Amino acid sequence: MNARLDATRVASILARVAQARPRVHCLTNTVAQNVTANMLLAFGAIPSMAVHPDEVADVAAAAGAILINLGTISPEGERAIPRLLELARAQGKPLVLDPVFVELSPLRMRLAEDILRLPGIVVRGNGGEMQALAPLLAATPGATRITTGAVDRIEAPSGLFEIAHGHPLMTKVTGLGCASSALVAACCAVEPDPGLAAGAALTAFGIAGEIAAERSAGPGSFAMHLIDALASLDEATLLTRMG
Numbered sequence: 001m002n003a004r005l006d007a008t009r010v011a012s013i014l015a016r017v018a019q020a021r022p023r024v025h026c027l028t029n030t031v032a033q034n035v036t037a038n039m040l041l042a043f044g045a046i047p048s049m050a051v052h053p054d055e056v057a058d059v060a061a062a063a064g065a066i067l068i069n070l071g072t073i074s075p076e077g078e079r080a081i082p083r084l085l086e087l088a089r090a091q092g093k094p095l096v097l098d099p100v101f102v103e104l105s106p107l108r109m110r111l112a113e114d115i116l117r118l119p120g121i122v123v124r125g126n127g128g129e130m131q132a133l134a135p136l137l138a139a140t141p142g143a144t145r146i147t148t149g150a151v152d153r154i155e156a157p158s159g160l161f162e163i164a165h166g167h168p169l170m171t172k173v174t175g176l177g178c179a180s181s182a183l184v185a186a187c188c189a190v191e192p193d194p195g196l197a198a199g200a201a202l203t204a205f206g207i208a209g210e211i212a213a214e215r216s217a218g219p220g221s222f223a224m225h226l227i228d229a230l231a232s233l234d235e236a237t238l239l240t241r242m243g
């Protein structure tokens with residue numbers, strides 16, 4: 001099922017991120033901003049996080065990809081969303097939606113419905129979020145749907161990928177799902193197939209999680225080791241861990 005996503009392919013996408021250093025513009029929640037920015041830097045990408053509706057499109061204009069995360073959506077963030085959608089549509093820029101807790105909020109569901117109208121949209125959420133969005137996604141042809149958990153499932157126009165890497169400690173540090181969405185966006189900036197891009201990002205993140213868990217004493221040191229492991233991930237490690 002993952003025949004097209006071997007260690008060489010993942011390494012090639014990661015090398016393109018390291019070489020191009022794409023900027024990912026993150027309209028994200030106030031909880032996950034810091035860990036998201038640090039994970040992007042460890043990955044070789046560059047974060048930008050502007051929110052103000054009157055500057056967000058200017059700041060994002062030269063970014064390689066955009067992330068919209070609904071986790072602590074504010075009135076200001078809500079007004080920034082159409083600016084980013086317009087930009088992504090005009091430039092054909094990849095856009096990833098992280099629908100944090102969409103199942104709890106009719107406002108988030110309405111915003112998600114608007115965002116899902118963007119052609120080529122990529123959505124990454126956990127099981128509950130993706131289940132809540134299922135009726136909308138069923139009416140969204142061309143979307144890439146990513147459901148993370150113990151096994152990450154990527155349903156893309158180019159096929160289905162399943163990633164069985166990672167560690168349960170990844171659920172004990174806030175913002176790691178949000179950060180994974182940003183890494184998917186970074187790979188979408190350099191790889192036109194969103195299925196392969198998401199597969200590379202989540203394989204790298206999962207393997208970094210496995211390495212970090214071996215080095216850490218609990219969630220606090222795990223977060224620190226995760227940044228280090230992501231920053232030093234190489235093709236030899238991918239080959240060993242992916243088998």
Ligand SMILES: Nc1ncnc2c1ncn2[C@@H]1O[C@H](COP(=O)(O)OP(=O)(O)O)[C@@H](O)[C@H]1O
Binds near residue numbers: 127152
């Ligand atoms: N039980 C688990 N075992 C291994 N990896 C996991 C597990 N649960 C989540 N992950 C990993 O943690 C990251 C965040 O996923 P998830 O916890 O589903 O997102 P969220 O934080 O949005 O709920 C993903 O890379 C995923 O593969």
Ligand SMILES: Cc1ncsc1CCOP(=O)(O)O
Binds near residue numbers: 177
């Ligand atoms: C706790 C919380 N509340 C609003 S956003 C947020 C962070 C969610 O992060 P993640 O989904 O990556 O665990």
Ligand SMILES: [Mg+2]
Binds near residue numbers: 100125126177178
């Ligand atoms: Mg989440």
